[in-house]
Amino acid sequence: MKIEIDKKSGFCFGVVKAIEATDEVLEKEGKIYSLGQIVHNKEEISRLEDKGMITINHDDFREMKNRTVLFRAHGETPESYVTAKQNGHRVIDATCPVVLRLQKKVYRSFQKMQEVNGQLVIFGKRGHAEVVGLMGQIGGRGILIEGEHDLDKLDYTRPIETFSQTTMNVDKIKHLIDEIKKRIKDLSLLKTNNTTCRQVSDRFAHLRSFSKKYDVIVFVGGKNSSNSKMLYEECKQNNPQSYFISNPEELKKEWFDESVHKVGICGGTSTPFWLMENVANTIPEL
C-alpha cells in the first residue's frame, strides 16, 4: 500500500509565523499567554501548552497585568492594543500580514462609505476572531452577512461595499454577491472586494485533483476548524472514500481493505505536518 502526504497541506504562512513566534518565546522564556486559541487544532495546542503556552480569553487579558501575550494570526481589535498598553502587557503580534492589510482596507473604506451614506458589508461567521477584529476596526458599524437570510439587513437604495473573512468559501461569496446584484437599485452603487486568502482558496482546486488520485483519502483536521471542514467536504465530493480524523487514534482498520492500494493524507491550514506524518506512520501498523 502506497501512503502519500499532500505536500501542499498543513499550516498556511500566517499560522507558521504565529507558531514560530510562540516557539521562540517559549524556548527563551518558558511562558507565553495566547489570546484565544493560537490555531484550531487541539494537538498542536497541546504541544505548545506542554512547552509553557497558556491560552487565555479576553476577560483574562483585561484582568491580567504585565504578561507576554500573543496576538494570533486572526488579528485583534484596536481596543486590545489599548488594553495591552494600559495593563503593561508585552505583545507578540503575529497578526497575519494578509489580515492586517484587510483590516486597514476595511477601515479606509468605512471612512469613505460614511461620506456617501453607504454600508460596509463583511461576509463571514459571527463571533469568528478575524470577523471580530475586522468589525473592531470600524467600531462594530459594519453589517455582518453570514448567509442569504441576512441580506434583508441591507438598504438597496444606498451604496454598498463588500469584504469577506479571508477563509470564507468563494462560491458562497459569489452567491451572496449575485443576490445583492438582483436586489440593488443601481449596480453602480455596489463595490465588491475579493478578500479571500489564496492560501485557502487555492487549496480547494488542489485538493479536488489530489483526492481523485487515491483509493482512500484521510483528511486530518481540528474538529473546530471551519477551514478543515470545508476542505474535507471538497475531498469527499471528489472521492467518496474520504475520512475526517483529528488524530491517529481515530483511524479505522476497515477503511484499508485489500482493494486499497493508494492512500492520500491531507489537511487544512491549521493542521500541523507532524500530525499528518503520525497518521501516515500509524496506517501500516493497522
Ligand code: SF4
Ligand atoms: S489563511 Fe491566509 S489570511 Fe488566514 S492566517 Fe493563513 S495566510 Fe493568513
